[in-house]
Amino acid sequence: MISIKKLNYGFGTKKVLENINLDIRENEAVLITGSNGAGKTTLLRIIAGVLFPYPGTFQYGLALGNQPMSRIGFISDQISLYQSMSLQEAIAFHSQLYQVKNFDTTILTEAKLDLKKKISDHSVGQKLIFHLSLVLSTRPKLLLLDEVLHAIDPYLREICLKRILDLLILGETTLVMVNLNFHDIENIPQRVVIIRDNTIALDQPLEILKDKVKKIVSKKEMPELHALHERSFADRHEYYVYPFEESMLKDQGCEVLDLNLNDIVTAFIGGEYA
Amino acid sequence: MLKKEFKDAIKTFFFYCGFSIVLSVLTYLAIIFTIDSGVSSLEMIEILVHPFMLLLAFTLGVSFFLREKFEGAFEYLLSLPLSRKQIIFRKIIPRLIILLAALTLYAVMIVPLTGFRHFVTFPSFACIYISVFFIGISLSLNRRKGVATVFQSVFFFIFSSAIFFLFTYLAVYWQFFIKDQTAYFKKEGIFAKILQDEPLTILAAFAAFSLAFFIMFVFRFTHTDLKNQGKIPLTKYIRFVPLFTLIFFLGFFLNEYQPRNTQAPVFRYEFAGGRLLQENGYDVFIHDRVGRHRIKLDISNQICNLLIQKTPKEDRCFLWDDLTLYRLDPQSYYPQTMYSMNSDDTKLFVKKSGNKVYLGEAGWRRTASRQFMYTSRLVTIDLDSGKHKVTDADFIDANPLFINSADSNQRSILSEIRAFKNDRINTIDLQNGSLNKIIMHTKDAIASIKKKYPDLSDPKPGQFRPIGRTELLIGLESKKTNDVSIFKLDDKGVISPWQTENAKRLELIQEYVYRETRSDSSPFEAVIIRWDYKNQVHRLCFNEFKSEKERFIRFIRSEENMDVYLFFDDWSRSFENIHDNTRKDIGRLPSTYDIGYKYFKSAEWNTIKLNVFTSGFGAVAKYSRKYSDPDDSKVSFFRPFMPWIKNYIVKVFAFPDLKEIDFGKL
Amino acid sequence: MQMNKNETQAFALNLNVKSAVPIFEQVRNAVKTAIFLKKLNEGDQLPSIRELALQYKINPMTALKAYSLLEADGFLFSRRGSGFFVQIDKDKIKKEKKGVFEKEVEGFIEKINGLGYSVIDLKDELEKYVKGK
Secondary structure, eight states, X not given: OEEEXXXXXXXXXXXXXXXXXXXXXXXXXXXXXESTTSSHHHHHHHHHTSSOOOTTSEEEOGXXXXXXXXXXXXXXXXXXXOTTSBHHHHHHHHHHHHTOSSOOOHHHHHTTOOTTSBGGGSOHHHHHHHHHHHHHXXXXXXXXXXXXXXXXXXXXXXXXXXXXXXXXXXXXXXXXXXXXXOTTTTBSOXXXXXXXXXXXXEEEEHXXXXXXXXXXXXXXXXXXXXXXEEEEOSSOEEEEESSOOGGGGOSTTOEEEOOXXXXXXXXXXXXXXX | OHHHHHHHHHHHHHHHHHHHHHHHHHXXXXXXXXXXXXXXXXXXXXXXXXXXXXXXXXXXXXXXXXXXXXXXXXXXXHHSSOOXXXXXXXXXXXXXXXXXXXXXXXXXXXXHHHOOOSSSOHHHHHHHHHHHHHHHHHTTTOOSSOHHHHHHHHHHHHHHXXXXXXXXXXXXXXXXXXXXXXXXXXXXXXXXXXXXXXXXXXXXXXXXXXXXXXXXXXXXXHHSOSSSOSOOOHHHHHTTHHHHXXXXXXXXXXXXXXXOOTTOOSOEEEOGGGOEEEEETTEEEEEOSSOEEEOOOSSOOOOOEEEOOOSTTOOOEEEEOSSEEEEEOTTOSSOEEEEEOOTTOEEEEEEEETTEEEEEEEEEEEOTTSXXXXXXXXXXXXXXXXXXXXXXXXXXXXXXXEEEEEOTTSOEEEEEEEXXXXXXXXXXXXXXXXXXXXXXXXXXXXXXXXXHOTXXXXXXXXXXXXXXXXXXXXXXXXXXXXXXXXXXXXXXXXXXXXXXXXXXXXXXXXXXXXXOXXXXXXXXXXXXXXXXXXXXXXXXXXXXXXXXXXXOOOOOOOOTTOOEEEEESBHHHHHHHHSOTTOTTTXXXXXXXXXXXXXXXXXXXXXXXXXXXXXXXXXXXXXXXXXXXXXXXXXXXXGGGHHHHHHHHHHHHOOSOOOOOOOOOO | OOOOHHHHHHOOOOOOTTSSSOHHHHHHXXXXXXXXXXXXXXXXXXXXXXXXXXHHTBOHHHHHHHHHHHHHHTSEEEETTTEEEEOXXXXXXXXXXXXHHHHHHHHHHHHHHHHTOOHHHHHHHHHHHHHHO
């Protein structure tokens, strides 16, 4: 669906993305994450068509058809909408451009949003819900979400996730999310891409990561582990290792623990800050 | 998206209008309270409307992405399924429509009222107007951050400006080096001169420049993502260069080869030997087989009055500029000074008659008793010998009358100059130079008239007119109606009513009527109508001095096919209404009494010629830009609006029955 | 969409996100356990992929994978248009149960070994337990 080869992006002397190679297949659910300022949002913007890559490094696949932009739904981390429009106007505007015939207002009703009020009269969470419903209404083939869910209250978040999952269930959508918060979406992505030092540090299916990224707790120091990230406490040392091998536990007094997504990502990013 | 853009553009337009109306009101108040309280609303409109329009165009341009910038909707816009080109297209169309609608409104409503008095014609103004819009768009995405953006913009700005100036330089070079062999280009103010001579070229260069700027903007927007990624394809940009060149040369050639009707010489005279003297605006050229040569004059090069005989036999011509009478001989390109006034003096009148020129001048002189006094005199210049004679005569405020007679060859020559002042009829006999003064006892006469006709009011200062060396016409207005009763007073104190066929309608026209019959059967040639502040025709020509501000302008010159001339009586306002603004020395006129005299030459040029229908109501204003062109087939832009203008003026300015007035023999 | 109360009770799924066990595996195990414990019986309808995904916020592909594997194992069958239904194959279940049993024992032994007790100790303890009953 998307093919990225040796993508470089920067402005002036500042390099934001270096040598990015990424292929996204149809109906995948991909999580892109990394430390702040790693370039995730920039990457997403490039995919969305808002920023231009250098020629030859980026290509939309056939699945997106002749007009890729009309099949892409994008929500950026800063709410970008014509805020002085009323919800109704924005819906009409959006629908006309994306040729949406019947706009489904159920999310908005559930969120108790008044269609006649202006966008700017709403809270951040409400704006996000609205933007999301706009985007979802176009039944995008590629859904790009940049840190969208954190500002929405838990109830509405639930609703939004269900809507997103609906699209995944129907098998029509490919999801690329940028998130720094994994609580709600632990089980949604199938693949995790971590951006570090402006390049892709990791690109693996989540199952493998769950299998191979472990935390080893030991009383002794174990520098030979070449851990991704380590934490030292008074009574113990914690090492995040990848890929995990049984042989790492040769010493007694070592314990190996499984990690959730949050910890996995921390392991990778934490190394960056060390 | 078009609908939304339309709404946005209209919002911008109304916001701008509101803002500028407030600003205009404040400006108006500021002006009337500080500078000049005689500014009328029409004048105000005129002053403000051009910057208003240009700023409107610019505002509509820079507000191109205003909403996106303000509301942070840029990303949303760019992520929509519209190509960058489509975005620009959908934004430009509504704004262009509004722009053109405003321009049309302006053309239809304001222009006929105020005229187009700037040095550029209306189409040129429209061109500047639209160019400014595109420049505005090109600047709409400039941001402070992003040094690279700045460099890019600056680079292309310099590039475009270089083209602009290169072409302008070429135009200068062409005009002055190649075409015209006189070394005029060395004078200062070359670009101002170019602006005057080659306005279309400059305009075309400006249009090309703004187009270049705009195209650079379009490329930047469509090929880069505004964070400076992506390169502007220079090769693609280069393909527009022929377009710009074309636009420029189009302007250049239009300028070069257009029939210069608006600047068409009214006077073209043949010299002996097939040479042609041509007065073209302020420039005088001689054409001969070699080429066209601009005549060099010492002073400001402002020709005001060309005294040239029209017969081919005449082999010399005389030219006036501000202060000097020149004679130009057929073989030379350089005029000879015949007579020069002091620069402080004021020219009261100039009349040419036969081979003599009679100049009334006024200025400060030291009298016999060694006092400085402001006096006037008559200077008689003999065109053949070049000698001049000075006779003291009091013409100041006297409004002299010029009496013609025929010479032995039945040519009309000026025989007498007559003026009524301070109860005296002063007559200068130009044949023998004698000055004749007759005292008329007007006070007594008026008193006795009023005794007999109590409903008549006192005559106003201008309502006296000598008809002959010993007779005076006095006009007294009825207190109830606008009718005027005219009485004749002679030097013996005899009063008699004075009737002519149209006496009832005849308004007494004092000293501002120049009656010159070209043939015996020819009727009166000129009538003056006064037009007051409200642009209403008040009455026919009464020489009324309501205040210092109101003056009638001396009308002297006769022309072919002259019908009716309309003069504004408030110089400070009207002068700019009808005056060609290229006269640098005019500026803002003080409303003092000597305006009429000092700038009288301008008066002749700045008239709206009215054709008076014999059926009664109605006047149609025909605009001539600089001269009262008898043919005036060059109404050009205004032609389509003529019927409208006619109706409009008739309604607003309808004045009472006006028939061709025969003043009979005075 | 709300699930049937019966089904909710029958099929308890607590996803352990920290576990290295993949989600599909966890779902699979939960279904099997429910079948073993007779909480799910022959012919009971299981939640649809959609319901599963929505309720537990898992990727539908994951849910699909779990069900596909269960189907391959023979624990459920799908009827087109109707959904997924439990299938009881007694032999298979017996086999699975045995497998689970063995695994649990193994795990248990490892645990007690860790505490310092041997299999002999276990045997003694078990005898005590049985005698006590």
